[in-house]
Amino acid sequence: MSQQQLAAFLSELNLLEQKVNNLVSGENVNTNVASEALQNLTRFVSENAPSLPAYELRRAHGEIMKLKTRILEIEEKTRRQGKFKFTRTNKEKPQVTSLLTECPGEKISLATERPSRGLLPTLINLTNETITIDSMESSSKDIWLDNLEKSTIIIKGIPSALHMTNLRDCKIIGGPVLTSVFLEDCFHSIFVVGCQQMRIHKSKECDFYLHICSRVIVEDCFACRFAPYNREYCEKAEEFSRANLELSVNHWNCIDDFNWLSVEQSPNWSILPEDKRIKL
Amino acid sequence: MVLLTILKKLKQKEKEMRLLMLGLDNAGKTTILKKFNGEDVHTISPTLGFNIKTLEHQNYQLNIWDVGGQKSLRSYWRNYFESTDGLVWVVDSIDRRRMEDCTKELHSLLQEERLAGATLLVFANKQDLPGSMTADEIKEALNLDSIETHHWRIVGCSAMNGDNLLSGIDWLVEDIGARIFTLE
Amino acid sequence: MASSSEDVESIDPSFIIFDQCIGCIEEIIMSEEFLKTQHHFLTKHCTVFDDMEENKLIYMDIFQDYAQLVETFLEQKLREMFPLFSMEEFVKELKSQPVQLEGEIFDILREFTDFLSFKAMMLDYKTGQNSDVLLLSGFKILK
Numbered sequence: 001m002s003q004q005q006l007a008a009f010l011s012e013l014n015l016l017e018q019k020v021n022n023l024v025s026g027e028n029v030n031t032n033v034a035s036e037a038l039q040n041l042t043r044f045v046s047e048n049a050p051s052l053p054a055y056e057l058r059r060a061h062g063e064i065m066k067l068k069t070r071i072l073e074i075e076e077k078t079r080r081q082g083k084f085k086f087t088r089t090n091k092e093k094p095q096v097t098s099l100l101t102e103c104p105g106e107k108i109s110l111a112t113e114r115p116s117r118g119l120l121p122t123l124i125n126l127t128n129e130t131i132t133i134d135s136m137e138s139s140s141k142d143i144w145l146d147n148l149e150k151s152t153i154i155i156k157g158i159p160s161a162l163h164m165t166n167l168r169d170c171k172i173i174g175g176p177v178l179t180s181v182f183l184e185d186c187f188h189s190i191f192v193v194g195c196q197q198m199r200i201h202k203s204k205e206c207d208f209y210l211h212i213c214s215r216v217i218v219e220d221c222f223a224c225r226f227a228p229y230n231r232e233y234c235e236k237a238e239e240f241s242r243a244n245l246e247l248s249v250n251h252w253n254c255i256d257d258f259n260w261l262s263v264e265q266s267p268n269w270s271i272l273p274e275d276k277r278i279k280l
Numbered sequence: 281m282v283l284l285t286i287l288k289k290l291k292q293k294e295k296e297m298r299l300l301m302l303g304l305d306n307a308g309k310t311t312i313l314k315k316f317n318g319e320d321v322h323t324i325s326p327t328l329g330f331n332i333k334t335l336e337h338q339n340y341q342l343n344i345w346d347v348g349g350q351k352s353l354r355s356y357w358r359n360y361f362e363s364t365d366g367l368v369w370v371v372d373s374i375d376r377r378r379m380e381d382c383t384k385e386l387h388s389l390l391q392e393e394r395l396a397g398a399t400l401l402v403f404a405n406k407q408d409l410p411g412s413m414t415a416d417e418i419k420e421a422l423n424l425d426s427i428e429t430h431h432w433r434i435v436g437c438s439a440m441n442g443d444n445l446l447s448g449i450d451w452l453v454e455d456i457g458a459r460i461f462t463l464e
Numbered sequence: 465m466a467s468s469s470e471d472v473e474s475i476d477p478s479f480i481i482f483d484q485c486i487g488c489i490e491e492i493i494m495s496e497e498f499l500k501t502q503h504h505f506l507t508k509h510c511t512v513f514d515d516m517e518e519n520k521l522i523y524m525d526i527f528q529d530y531a532q533l534v535e536t537f538l539e540q541k542l543r544e545m546f547p548l549f550s551m552e553e554f555v556k557e558l559k560s561q562p563v564q565l566e567g568e569i570f571d572i573l574r575e576f577t578d579f580l581s582f583k584a585m586m587l588d589y590k591t592g593q594n595s596d597v598l599l600l601s602g603f604k605i606l607k
Contacts, residue, residue: 036355047522121411141410142374160409165377179440182306182375197326199306201351214325217305219350244322256328258352282555283538284531287570288577329520332580348521359524 009048010056016041017063024070031075038067046262061262068259072202072220121159126151133157145172158243162193173280175236176211176243192231192280194245200224207272209280210252213245218269219258225272228252231280288363296341297456298363300398302389303370304382305349308405311439312370313346316449321440326350330360338453344368354385361394365456368448370403371422373412373436379421386422390429399459400432401452403445408438431455482557485542485549490569492541505533510589519583527582534576 020041023034045052045060052060121137127149135157143159147166155162155174162177167186176194183191186203194211202220210216211229218224228250240247253271260266301309310331311321317333327348334343345360347353369386372378386402389395402424404415413421415436424432433455435448492498509526542549575581 032355035352039352039355043522142406142412144374146377161374163375163377180306184377196322197306197324199326199350213323217326217328217350219352256326258350282551283535283558284573284577286555286558287573325518327518329518330524331518334580353521356521356524359521359528 005051006053009052013041013044013056013060016044017060017067020067024067024074029071029074031071031078034067034071034074038064038071041067042259049262061264065267068220122146123148123153130154140178145170158239162195164191173231175231175233175239176245178243190278192229194229194240194243196245207278208252209277211240211245211247211250212252212254213249215251215254215256217256217258218266221257221259221268224269225276226252226255226269227272227274227277230277285362295339295457296343297365297453297460299342299344299366299368299452300360300364300395301344301346301368301370302357302385303349303403304372304375304378304385305351305353306375307349307370307372308439309346309349309370312368312403312405312437312445313344315439315442316344316445328353337449338457340453340457342449342453357389358392358394361392364395364398365460366401366452367395367398367430368401368403368452370405371418373404373406373414373418374409376413379413379418383422390427396429397459398430399452399455400427400430401448402432402434403439403448404434404436405439407436407443408441431459481546482554485546485554486567486569488542488545489538489573492538493569493572495541498537501533501537505530506586506589510586513583513586513590515587523583523586524579526586527579530582531576 016037020034020037023029023037042064045057045064049057121133121141122144123131123133124144124146125148128151129148130152132154133143133156138155138157138159140158140160142161142163143155145153145162145164145167148168148170150169152171153173155172158176158178159174160178162174162181164172164181164183165185167189169187170189171192172189173192174194177196179195180197180199181191181193181195182199182201183203183206184201186200186206188205190207190209192209196213197217198208198210198212199217200206200208200219200221203218203224204221205223206221207225207227208216209227209229209231216226229252237247255266255269257266257268260268301313303309305326310324310327313331313333314324315321317335327346328350330345330347332343332345334341336342347357347360367389369389371382375382390400402418402422404413404418406412407415415434419425419434422434424434433448433451435444435451437444437448439445509530512520512522512526514520539549539551542551542554
């Protein structure tokens with residue numbers, strides 16, 4: 001790259017950075033617009049990464065991370081405010097409230113109460129509980145775990161899919177899931193599971209022990225660590241085979257971080273060191 | 281880019297239709313695409329980019345575009361709007377939690393000028409699973425009755441076992457066909 | 465369509481220019497300058513392409529840049545040949561004369577808007593990346 005090209009590139013980079021910076025400053029930030037501008041910046045950097053001096057590349061990545069965090073913070077803030085407002089004025093959003101009334105909103109609702117009503121097995125709003133969902137309840141169903149704290153959930157059998165949202169200090173231990181695992185807003189929790197697909201959104205400080213045949217997607221995550229599925233139990237081979245998961249194929253360390261398009265290791269996730277792995 | 285865009289629109293020879301399949305991540309877009317094309321649906325990875333399938337159906341050549349639905353990817357959707365005849369919006373009928381998000385994304389697509397002429401098919405996917413919302417419930421949740429700008433229909437389906445995929449696509453192709461090709 | 469000498473005389477001059485433009489487009493696309501421009505673009509971007517079923521998002525950006533490049537090139541050359549050339553007018557004419565759209569040149573132009581052919585060409589370029597093959601493969605699109 002000639003000096004002239006480099007100068008042109010750096011000024012373009014500067015412009016793009018400035019644009020995002022302006023978008024995330026002040027009141028009433030539109031995070032969609034800002035995210036889009038940030039995406040343009042990220043794309044620009046990753047496309048030009050090969051021809052950039054290492055120092056500039058590192059600096060640009062640092063700047064991207066900073067802006068990303070800023071946008072996440074703003075989103076998180078609006079989300080919290082939004083939630084608060086939502087509970088107070090739920091009349092304004094009729095379609096969503098009608099959905100929520102179908103979801104169990106009481107203090108405790110166990111999976112066993114649900115199937116009779118034709119709803120998916122759901123565990124919601126629990127603290128300090130240890131619960132086992134047996135294979136009768138889980139079999140071929142989507143399981144939903146929402147808003148749990150300091151709880152341990154053991155899932156037996158082969159659910160169709162697993163949705164986990166708003167978990168804090170939890171341990172979720174399962175066998176194979178037939179299709180996909182979806183995870184959002186989880187913090188400081190441990191997940192042991194096998195699946196075809198896994199998407200992890202907006203989660204922090206979580207450890208995953210995975211058996212996965214495709215790849216893991218992480219988006220807006222931080223400090224997530226990954227290890228291979230290490231749980232042994234007697235029906236394991238049979239269950240994995242029924243779930244179409246080959247025990248010999250495990251891509252537990254193939255992680256696509258959507259906030260890190262560069263070929264360098266993403267700062268948002270890492271391999272869980274062997275001596276730190278739990279035994280099950 | 282005027283010339284090439286126009287030329288693309290003036291489809292002379294084949295009866296071609298371009299269908300764009302969108303929806304939140306984990307909705308089952310790629311699974312629908314592969315099932316419809318008779319491929320194995322047990323080994324699909326989350327889509328990071330986009331897939332295209334070209335297939336013959338009802339004497340039309342369908343070009344189906346399936347673009348990844350992760351939040352980070354949604355701003356790229358606009359790159360795929362041009363010349364779209366039919367929009368297939370795929371909904372995960374189990375995912376009540378993100379239904380609001382799903383509604384918002386759909387309605388913002390319907391504002392897009394370049395999708396103005398497109399017919400809308402909503403697939404309420406994963407109907408095979410207990411606890412999924414019915415097509416009617418999803419129609420309510422997505423506020424489909426408020427749509428006046430597009431022809432639309434919602435079809436409950438299961439990508440895993442293939443239920444109703446064909447009837448959904450059949451309706452879509454007929455609707456587009458009636459709109460575009462009978463004018464000639 | 466039968467045409468008498470009368471018809472030829474009464475023919476609209478804009479139509480003749482339109483026809484001439486079509487002829488020139490063919491010439492421009494076959495020109496060495498165009499092939500060089502195309503070659504430069506393809507060489508620069510083909511390494512990004514992989515022979516996988518799933519496409520990367522960036523392919524679409526490159527594809528759109530490519531179509532833009534072709535169109536800008538055409539427009540520029542046509543303007544050099546016909547100082548009064550206007551793409552807007554030309555497209556209007558094109559729309560009103562669908563009969564004119566039959567013919568090889570339109571197939572070639574339409575080919576520029578076909579993503580899958582574009583991807584195939586990029587992959588060909590990537591695998592055949594050495595000297596002479598490059599210029600030759602530039603002709604592939606003309607088949």
